[in-house]
Every structure is written in C-alpha cells, then in structure tokens.
Amino acid sequence: MSIKAQQKPLTLKLFIIGFLTLWMVLAAFPFIWTLWGSFKVEGDFFSKADWAWAMTGRLTKVETGGHFTGQGYQGAWIQEEFWRAAVNSTLVCLFVVTISLTFGTLGGYALSRSTYRYAFWFLIIALIFRALPPITLVSGYLPVFFQFNLWGHLSTAIIVLVAINQPFTLWMLHSFFKNIPKDLDESAMVDGCTRFQAFRHVIIPVMWPGVITTGLFSFLLAYNDFAVTAMILSKENQTMVPKIASFLGTTQTKGNVMFAVASVVSVTAPLFVMIMVFQRQIVSGLTAGAVKG
Amino acid sequence: MKHKTFLWFVLPSSLAMLLFIFFPLISILVQSVYVAHDQVIVTVENCGPFGCTETTMIDQGATEALRREQPLGRFAGVETYLDRGHLAVTEVGRAWDAAQGWRDFGARMLNLPFYKAIFFTLAYTFVVTPLTIVLGFMIAVAVNGAARAIRGPLIFFSLLPMIVTPLVGSLILFWMIDARGIIGSALQEIAGDPSLSVKASTPLMWIMLMVYGVWHASPFAFIVYYAGLQTVNKDTLESAMIDGATRWQRILYVVLPHLLPLTTFIALIQLMDNFRIFEPIVSFAASAHATSLSWAIYNDLGGETRQLSSAAATSVLTVLGVAILLSPVLVRTWRDFGRR
Numbered sequence: 001m002s003i004k005a006q007q008k009p010l011t012l013k014l015f016i017i018g019f020l021t022l023w024m025v026l027a028a029f030p031f032i033w034t035l036w037g038s039f040k041v042e043g044d045f046f047s048k049a050d051w052a053w054a055m056t057g058r059l060t061k062v063e064t065g066g067h068f069t070g071q072g073y074q075g076a077w078i079q080e081e082f083w084r085a086a087v088n089s090t091l092v093c094l095f096v097v098t099i100s101l102t103f104g105t106l107g108g109y110a111l112s113r114s115t116y117r118y119a120f121w122f123l124i125i126a127l128i129f130r131a132l133p134p135i136t137l138v139s140g141y142l143p144v145f146f147q148f149n150l151w152g153h154l155s156t157a158i159i160v161l162v163a164i165n166q167p168f169t170l171w172m173l174h175s176f177f178k179n180i181p182k183d184l185d186e187s188a189m190v191d192g193c194t195r196f197q198a199f200r201h202v203i204i205p206v207m208w209p210g211v212i213t214t215g216l217f218s219f220l221l222a223y224n225d226f227a228v229t230a231m232i233l234s235k236e237n238q239t240m241v242p243k244i245a246s247f248l249g250t251t252q253t254k255g256n257v258m259f260a261v262a263s264v265v266s267v268t269a270p271l272f273v274m275i276m277v278f279q280r281q282i283v284s285g286l287t288a289g290a291v292k293g
Numbered sequence: 294m295k296h297k298t299f300l301w302f303v304l305p306s307s308l309a310m311l312l313f314i315f316f317p318l319i320s321i322l323v324q325s326v327y328v329a330h331d332q333v334i335v336t337v338e339n340c341g342p343f344g345c346t347e348t349t350m351i352d353q354g355a356t357e358a359l360r361r362e363q364p365l366g367r368f369a370g371v372e373t374y375l376d377r378g379h380l381a382v383t384e385v386g387r388a389w390d391a392a393q394g395w396r397d398f399g400a401r402m403l404n405l406p407f408y409k410a411i412f413f414t415l416a417y418t419f420v421v422t423p424l425t426i427v428l429g430f431m432i433a434v435a436v437n438g439a440a441r442a443i444r445g446p447l448i449f450f451s452l453l454p455m456i457v458t459p460l461v462g463s464l465i466l467f468w469m470i471d472a473r474g475i476i477g478s479a480l481q482e483i484a485g486d487p488s489l490s491v492k493a494s495t496p497l498m499w500i501m502l503m504v505y506g507v508w509h510a511s512p513f514a515f516i517v518y519y520a521g522l523q524t525v526n527k528d529t530l531e532s533a534m535i536d537g538a539t540r541w542q543r544i545l546y547v548v549l550p551h552l553l554p555l556t557t558f559i560a561l562i563q564l565m566d567n568f569r570i571f572e573p574i575v576s577f578a579a580s581a582h583a584t585s586l587s588w589a590i591y592n593d594l595g596g597e598t599r600q601l602s603s604a605a606a607t608s609v610l611t612v613l614g615v616a617i618l619l620s621p622v623l624v625r626t627w628r629d630f631g632r633r
Binding site for chain 2: 008012016019020023024026027028030031033034037045046047048051054102103104106107109110111113114115116119120122124126127128129130131132133134135136137138139140141142143144147159160162163164166167169170195196220223224226227230231241244245248260261264267268271272274275276279282283286287
C-alpha cells in the first residue's frame, strides 16, 4: 500500500503525530502523575509553594529522609485496613463473574437459538433494563433488605450485581452464540442428544473466547461499581471503591489524603495488568455489539 | 428451540432480573406514593398541687404500633412528586408569576433541586455525547494512519481512561485540578489570578465535569470507529481516488457513510451512560455547583435519615427520563419488527 497518491503530505503527517502525542499525554499522564505522587508526602503532592515539588519531592526529603515514601500505602493498607476491602472486592468479583457467566451462557445460548418472537422481546426488555441507572433500583432494594435483614452482606451485593449484570451479559453472549453455526448443535441433536447435552458437549468446548471477553466486562462492572456497593454494604464489608469514597469524607480533613491517593493507585494497578493481558479481548468485546448492529 | 427448553435455559437469568430489576421498579413506584408516618403526638395533662399543665409528647408505643401496622407508611398519592424536592409545582408557579423575563425565570428554576439536577444531567448528556463521538473519530483516524508497530501501545494507553473505575478516574483528575495541583496551578498561571479555584466556580466545575466525561468516554467511540475503519471498502476508496476525490472528500463521502450505523450505536450507548452521570460529582465534591438525577437519589438514600419516598419519587422520574431517551430506538425497533 505504498502507492504515491496514498502517501500523506508532510503537514498532515506532522498534524497526525502532534495530535496522537497530545492524546497520549492526555490519556496516560494523569496516571503516571498520580503513581509518582503517591510516593510523596502530602505537602509535595498538593504543593502550596510550587507544583514542581511533586516531581522533585522536596518536602518528602525533609520529612522522611528519602526521595520516596511508602507512608500513604502503609497508612491505607494497614492502618485503615484497606486490605479488608481488597479481600471483599476479590470475593465479590470472583462470584459475580462466575455466577453471571453461568446464567448468561445458558440464557444467551437459548436466545440465540430460539426463532420465536418472544426471544426478540426478551432482548428488548433486557436493553431497557440495561439503560436504567443502577442507583434507581437501589431505592427499591433498601426497604426490603432492611425488613428481611439482608442489608450489609457480601452475598446480597453479589446477587444484586449479578442481576444488574445480566442484561449486558445476555446481549453480548447472545451475539457470540449467533456466530457459532447452528448445524453444530443440531447435528448433535440428530445423533440423539437432548438440547442440554448438545449444549454441554458441543457448544461449551467452543464458547470460551466469547465467555472470556464477556467475563472481562462482568468483572469490570463488579469491580468498578460504586452506586450499589456503597449503598447496600455495611462498613466492614465495603469493597475498594466505596472504601476510597469513605476516605474522602473522613481522612481528607485529617490531612491523610495521601491514603486515598495510595489506594487509588492500588485499585488502578490490577486494571493496568488486565488491559495489558487482555487488550485484544477487550477491543473485540467493545466492537462485538457495534458491528453486528 | 422448544418453548419448554427455552424456558429452562433462560430461567436463572430471568429470575435474577425479575427479582432484582423488575420488582424493585414496582417497589419504587409503590414507595413513591407513600410517605413515612409522622410520629404520634399525644397531649398529656399533668395536674399537680398548683393546677394543671398540658404537655405534648411523642407516644413511642403508638408510633411503633402504627409503623408496624402499615410498614409502607401513609398513602400520599402524588404528594411527594409535587413537593419542593421534586416537581415543585407551587414554587414553579410562584417563580412564573414573579419572574421578569425568561432569564430570570430560568435562574429561579435552578434554585429548585430537581430542576437543577435535571438541567445539569441533560446539559452534560447533550454536550458530552457529541464531543465524545467527534474526539473518538479523530483518534480513530489518527491511529489508523499511524505505523502498524506502534498501534498496539497506542490502543493500550487509549483504553486507560475508559477502563479505570469512574470514581477513581475522576479523583485522579480532581487532584490535578486542585488549586495546589499541577493543572490547577497552570490555570492560575494562565489566568494570572492566584486565587482562581475550580472548586469555587460553577462554570469551571461544569466544564471540568464535562471534560472528564469526554476523557472517560471517547476511548469507547475510538475503539468502535477504529474497528469500523478496518472494514472500509478499499475498492471504493481507490475508485474515489481515481475519480479525483481529495483526501477530505474521501473521508466525507466514503468513510463517514460507512461509519454512520456505528455512530447510531455509539450515540445510543453514550446517551444511556451519560444520563446516569454520578461518580464524578461525588469525586469532584461538586454538589454545590452541579447535581445530577442519580446524585439526588444517592443523596436522599445516604446520610442519617434515609428519605426513601423522596428517593423513590426521583427514581421514578429518572426511569421516565430514560424511557423518553430510549423511545426513538424502541419505536424504530417496533416498526422494523412489524415489517418482518
């Protein structure tokens, strides 16, 4: 593709390079800045005197003797027990992903194979549910959860997140299963399998790429959720994101905003790794819905 | 697939959605037409040697009994919807009578919490969505023009703002625009005003929230467009080139029409997501300057006194808003379906 007419004029090339550099700075710089700053003391990260102190760490040197300090991390993880929130987050994500994928594969498979009209309407209703802001549902949960003493437990949050996750999971898996040829499971059924056996022995072995992609997005939803977890988990069962929000309320006044900075970096790090490992799946997942309409 | 098999397959997920999405919807509808019981107040006459005094006190027992008897509270009809915290019918009427001109009326309306929230939510939705689409498209075209070897890292960094938890992403930005942070100091430098603070200014806060919105959402538009660009018909592009179309004309007449269906998809998803804007307002501590419908519900539910019926009424109104936003899509699907 190096036809002369397709080559870009120099000004356009420069413009593209400039624009991309600008975008890269916009996208990545805030994270690098915060990562760097999380190893400084508050007087440097929020410097009244000179913003450059956040880079050089002048007060950090004065206060702790080194250029970097782990005070923020120590305070957040040990003193404020952020590790507890991390454990809770891990549990919530693990169960939400497993359960919603189990429910979702069954439902998505059925929706992709049914030719009746109700399957279509089922998907439309799921789309409407997907559009509802989760917080609107929370006010519906609270009185019931209080009455039956369900409020505050991790298991309640897990099942609620699974339900909120379902519409999206169903849509995504539905479109993945559509791409698996019908002949595959139908021939198994001709050979005498029941529908479930066909699903079990023919579809399950070939469905993993789609399931992994969907699982990534279920994970993100559970991991990133704030509206539901902040409202229906008790203080000791909090996951990481509401825990950070609670730092803002209490510790900012105590001058321990660095705890929040350190925990923000801690929350972001696993996501970094996730994108690095699963970049291709994430991209294909984002486009799956679009390309098929 | 047989009806019965279908039913068994979709049973778990429909049960989950029925219990935790559909029933809560009913529940907020019901809650919104009830209000909590007032405390039962009794007047007790205390007679002593110096005559009788009347004191009023709360009858704890009777209050408790009443609450247990009717746990939903007192039926109030649309009272909650019409009060000051929601549609504020009386206040709007008063503002209408007292207002001098449209501008004044608008200013008065923005003092009412519900209208303030809905105004910001709509402004945010309809500013951020188009900007996201434009920026996402520009990034997609630029990345598509970059050398193949660096596309991987480019995509990696572009994904960051979208994947990172909204609460965390907006906090990171908020710390940078703090008056003592790097962007905040830069703004002060540019404006030549050392007391400039984003936190104290309503217009600046609005702008920062919208900047965050575009920053957070454009990677999504970028990825979708980028995938679309890979499937542009090369032959059409080449024939356009032979016909003498300039680079710009090729984008305008070949690439854009190809990407149009994707734009509808992105716009739909973005409208739904931007309408629920919530976390940035918490992170930016922006509630004095900008509130959204979701934030209003959160605010009612949190705190010492959980105002359940107020939150429920706002939720119902939000759901109606979502329904209105979605209605073009639903009507179109309905028509398409009828044609089949």
